Amino acid sequence: MSNSNSKSKFWTRIAYASGTFGHDFFYAMIGTYFMIFVTSNLFNTNDQIYNEYMIGIVTTIILVLRIGELFIDPFIGNTIDKTKTRWGKFKPWVIIGAFIAAITLAILFTDIGGLTSSNPILYLVLFVVLYLIMDIFYSAKDVAIWSMIPALSFDSREREITATFARIGSVFGGQLVTILVIPIVLHFSLNPNGGAGDANGWFAFAVIGGGIATLGAIILGLGTKEGTSTLRENKTETSFKDVFSILLKNDQLLWIACAYLIFGLGQNIVNNFNLYYFIYVLGDSTQFSFLGVINVIIGLLAVALFPTLTQKFTRRKLFIYSIIIMLIALILYAFAGQSVILTLIAAGLFSLPQPLIFLVVLMTITDTVEYGQLKLGHRDEALVLCVRPLIDKLSGAITSGVIGITAIWVGMTGKATAASITLSNLMNFQIVMFAVPFVLMLIATFIYKRKVTLTETEHAKIVKDLEQNWDTINK
Structure with a gap:
């Protein structure tokens, strides 16, 4: 490879990593911190019964919307696969999705002009509309940004290097x-509200985070380019009615998805409760930033070592060893x-292997593109890759429900502090935060x-077979 090509590929990876950096910054805002805002600040009146009632309704709405949208995501992937523009099929969705999702999420991090108190019904209606718009465009961006990997290379090793750059960006952004x-x-x-801040602070956080995500998407759009290959050409397009059939017939995709979903539930429960632990158990939310510093350092180190670790241990062993570390x-x-x-x-130790497991799952799902292509005689990049964010979304939806219900159950809402949490509630909190994830990860x-x-x-072997026989298969 020439020196100029090496430099071009390097800057392409940097641009791609910039996009994933902003993307995971935004994902953490949705998946972890939005529920903290809901339980601590969105409904913070003197009527605790009303607060808990509204938190319960919003939590239920989020759960229903995110589960309902699971049936939409495959069609989003199928639509992206059919997209043809001068900028490629993925980049328009990344940029447009980032912009619209950022605006709607910023509004969601408010009480929409005081409607939570003055007109709760109207607030809930607007909440449903805004959350659905945000989630759909975030999903389109999520599917598009990670679906670019199989479009950049067919080689598993090259995909690992590209994904490593991408995950370095996402780990840095997320942490x-x-x-x-x-x-x-x-x-x-x-x-300060006992360390949980107030509505002004959370809105500023949403605006800053949305701006970071949008800027990252623009850099990705300007600095990347899809590759071309005859293996990426389909003689016919997958119709909407065949979307779920394509996914269900790819058995390896379904099994890795099942394992990742159960793992994700356990991982997300712990991650989402971390800040609760610092606020309501340790009683000092300011220490939480130190965890972020630790996670950035160890996360970047873990991701940078991923290509080396997969050569030494293989992906299967790396997945299992990572789970063992998280259980400890x-x-x-x-x-x-x-x-x-x-x-x-x-x-910090719990966070250390998480980027490695993500990359093992992402690489396995990426490789099921060719697995399904050979098995079914049809290539569907975005449709297959939409499964990973679909699982993250389902896991996040269930986790949001668990977080909201548990926070109400153990009294970690509104004006509660570490001093107000009883020993029995603390024990219940620890069971949900530690015991449940332990069992899920074993499964x-x-x-x-x-x-x-x-x-x-x-x-x-599958790629070699496709290269030799794709023209015959793809008739």
Whole structure:
């Protein structure tokens, strides 16, 4: 490869990583911090019964909308696959999706002009509309941004390098939120509210985060270009009526999706409760930023080592070893009590393997593009790759429900503080935060080990077969 080509590929990866940086910054805002805003600030009147009632309704709405949209995501992927523009099929969706999602999320991080108190019914109606718009355009961006990987290369090794750059960006973006969220919220808040800030602070956080995500999308759009290959050409397009049929017939896609969903539920429960732990157990939310710093450092290190680790251990072993580390971390976390040091160590150790598992799953799902292409005689990049964000969305929806219900159950809402949490409620909180994820991760590992058989070697054979026979298959 010439020096100029190497430089071009390097800057393409940097641009791509900039897009994933902003994307995961935005994802953390939706998946983790929006529910904290809802439970701590959105409904913060003196009527605690009303607060909990409205939190319960909003939590239910989010759960229903996100689960309902699962049936829309495959059609979003199919639509992206059919997109033909001078800029490619993916980049328009990334940029437009980022812009619209950022605006709608900023509005959602408000009480929409005081409607939560003056007209709750109208607020809920507008909430449904705004959340649905935000979620659909975020999904389109999510599918498009990660579907670019199989369009850039057919080689598993090259895909790992590209995905490593992308994941470095996403880890940095996702963990930077952990560092910045409390400082931003408290800086712009007029009332600290026991460390949870106020509505002004959360709105400023939403505006800043949306701007970062949009800027990253623009950089990606300007700095990347899709590759061309006869293997990416279909003689016929997948119709809407065949969308679910294509997905259901790809057995390796379904099994990795099943394992990832169960794992994601356990992972997200812990991640989403981290800030609650600092606010309502340790009683010091300002320490939470240190966890963000730790996670950025170890996350970037883990991702940078991914190509080396997969060569030494293979993806299957790396997945299992990563789960073992996370289970050990959960045990340490459960016994951390009010020790800030032990909490930071346990939470950091729990976060360490998460980027590695994400990359193993992403690479396996990416390779199922060719697996399905050979098995079904049809190539569907965005349709197949939409499964990963679809799972994240389902996992996030269920987790949001768990977080909202648990926060009400254990009294971690409104004006509550660490001093107001009873020992029995603390025990219930720990069961949900630690014991439930432990069991879920064990189940996910069992499914992955028994059912996911698509290895790097098997994928290389599939690509070779396609290169030799695609013209015959694709008639």
